[in-house]
Amino acid sequence: MLRSRIRVAAALAVAALVLAACGGSDDNTSSGGSSASPAEIKVFAAASLTAAFTKIGEDFTAANGTKVTLNFAGSQALATQIQQAAPADVFASADITNMDKVKDLAGPPQIFASNQLQIVVEKGNPKGVKGLDDLANPDLKVVLAAPDVPVGKYSQQALEKAGVTVKPVSQEQDVKAVVSKVLLGEADAGIVYTTDVAAGGDKVEGVDIPEDQNVVATYPIATVKASKAPDQAQAFMDYVLSDQGQQVLKSYGFGPPPTS
Amino acid sequence: MGFLAVPLLGLLNQTPWGHLLAELTTPIALQALRLSLVCSLGAVAVSLLLGVPLAFVLARVEFPGRNFVRALTTLSMVLPPVVGGVALLLAFGRRGLVGRWLDEAFGITLPFTTAGAILAEAFVAMPFLVISTEAGLRAMDRRYEDAAATLGAGRWLTFRRVTLPLIAPSLGAGVALCWARALGEFGATITFAGNLPGVTQTMPLAVYIALETDLQAAIALSLVLLVVSLAVLISLRDRWFPTA
Numbered sequence: 299m300l301r302s303r304i305r306v307a308a309a310l311a312v313a314a315l316v317l318a319a320c321g322g323s324d325d326n327t328s329s330g331g332s333s334a335s336p337a338e339i340k341v342f343a344a345a346s347l348t349a350a351f352t353k354i355g356e357d358f359t360a361a362n363g364t365k366v367t368l369n370f371a372g373s374q375a376l377a378t379q380i381q382q383a384a385p386a387d388v389f390a391s392a393d394i395t396n397m398d399k400v401k402d403l404a405g406p407p408q409i410f411a412s413n414q415l416q417i418v419v420e421k422g423n424p425k426g427v428k429g430l431d432d433l434a435n436p437d438l439k440v441v442l443a444a445p446d447v448p449v450g451k452y453s454q455q456a457l458e459k460a461g462v463t464v465k466p467v468s469q470e471q472d473v474k475a476v477v478s479k480v481l482l483g484e485a486d487a488g489i490v491y492t493t494d495v496a497a498g499g500d501k502v503e504g505v506d507i508p509e510d511q512n513v514v515a516t517y518p519i520a521t522v523k524a525s526k527a528p529d530q531a532q533a534f535m536d537y538v539l540s541d542q543g544q545q546v547l548k549s550y551g552f553g554p555p556p557t558s
Numbered sequence: 559m560g561f562l563a564v565p566l567l568g569l570l571n572q573t574p575w576g577h578l579l580a581e582l583t584t585p586i587a588l589q590a591l592r593l594s595l596v597c598s599l600g601a602v603a604v605s606l607l608l609g610v611p612l613a614f615v616l617a618r619v620e621f622p623g624r625n626f627v628r629a630l631t632t633l634s635m636v637l638p639p640v641v642g643g644v645a646l647l648l649a650f651g652r653r654g655l656v657g658r659w660l661d662e663a664f665g666i667t668l669p670f671t672t673a674g675a676i677l678a679e680a681f682v683a684m685p686f687l688v689i690s691t692e693a694g695l696r697a698m699d700r701r702y703e704d705a706a707a708t709l710g711a712g713r714w715l716t717f718r719r720v721t722l723p724l725i726a727p728s729l730g731a732g733v734a735l736c737w738a739r740a741l742g743e744f745g746a747t748i749t750f751a752g753n754l755p756g757v758t759q760t761m762p763l764a765v766y767i768a769l770e771t772d773l774q775a776a777i778a779l780s781l782v783l784l785v786v787s788l789a790v791l792i793s794l795r796d797r798w799f800p801t802a
Contacts, residue, residue: 372770374770374771375770439667439670444753444767446767446770446771466754467669467670467757468670468752468753468754468758469752469753469754469755471748471753471767479752482647482651482653483651483652483653484647484651484652484653484670
């Protein structure tokens with residue numbers, strides 16, 4: 299009796315995991331069909347690149363047959379992982395600072411995209427947020443990214459430019475966590491990249507930050523020296539910088555590298 | 559054995575012994591230490607308040623579905639804490655089942671508050687107290703209670719003077735385990751209560767954040783948590799590993 303119950307429970311648990319594994323297998327991995335280039339590369343990319351790099355990874359695999367595994371997190375977390383010898387082949391950061399942290403471990407970086415900040419609020423903007431000034435309102439629950447997260451640092455710079463002091467209710471670990479707190483309705487507003495507002499779907503909307511208060515985020519990419527597949531890593535980096543890669547980034551709302 | 563011990567050696571090996579005190583007295587570390595103490599003790603208080611009566615019901619009252627309730631009680635022990643955090647958000651968040659009503663009726667919102675962190679820790683840690691207390695209640699000799707009753711003691715007096723002293727060792731072990739688990743809580747706390755120094759950033763959260771920027775501070779804080787865990791284990795040693 300008891301034994302059969304344990305057996306049923308075990309079968310249920312295994313079935314749930316198998317189902318989940320099947321459903322989730324396409325999220326982070328794009329597997330190549332060709333066996334001509336069996337190598338596989340791991341790309342560590344800033345959380346804000348999630349949608350764009352997932353698409354670029356699929357395109358790259360389709361074109362070259364190299365399997366691409368993506369690891370998305372806050373750039374500061376990725377930089378630490380690389381410092382601790384995590385098996386990365388390519389690193390795409392949302393700021394220069396975190397790329398500099400691994401400069402001894404990576405090849406020469408190149409800027410491949412830019413981004414800007416926007417205030418993310420719930421659809422319909424129920425609190426009537428018009429700009430950064432409104433975020434100082436103590437009745438408003440504001441979430442920011444932690445100061446070590448690139449977007450958190452950029453947010454601070456923008457708030458300083460606007461002369462606004464904000465007391466956030468939480469400091470999140472990456473930009474996606476800021477969006478999700480607003481999505482869940484726990485926070486009234488947050489500062490994120492314009493691309494994340496677009497990726498947040500139809501439950502959120504963005505409030506523009508005027509040019510003179512906004513900050514341009516620059517995204518560098520580099521290959522990691524310890525890579526076991528340096529050619530493929532370089533090919534991926536070139537692909538991101540190529541017209542095809544730039545087209546994809548543009549379609550997700552990223553700007554071109556700043557010309558200055 | 560080595561598999562379990564080597565990570566600890568790794569931690570000790572990298573510990574910045576020379577400026578350990580300096581690492582532990584930075585404002586961020588002190589804030590996290592103080593907050594962890596407040597939150598974990600708060601979680602123990604909540605667990606005692608809700609958990610001891612629950613243990614009593616589970617141990618003493620026969621009712622249909624008791625095994626189901628007991629399974630439910632221990633669910634948060636095996637549930638991944640992050641899932642617990644998501645569940646708490648959907649229940650006590652501003653749009654949650656209960657949270658919506660709390661917000662409308664009393665203007666109380668729990669996420670991003672110290673109370674929220676306490677709630678998250680209690681959610682994960684309470685089962686340890688309930689299980690231990692229930693075991694103590696089942697193991698005790700109820701004839702002492704009967705004797706007290708025949709001598710004219712009321713229920714409350716009997717509970718205070720007879721039952722409580724008899725189950726004290728189990729209750730104490732439960733409190734210690736519950737406290738240690740609350741102190742180490744990470745997943746549910748960061749998911750439900752967020753991360754703000756001085757408000758919801760407890761020690762495990764501070765370790766996680768520090769790991770990305772300041773490895774030395776992370777190791778120092780980790781060491782404190784390690785020492786506390788060891789102390790709890792040693793204090794329970796006689797209970798779990800009786801020496802002959």
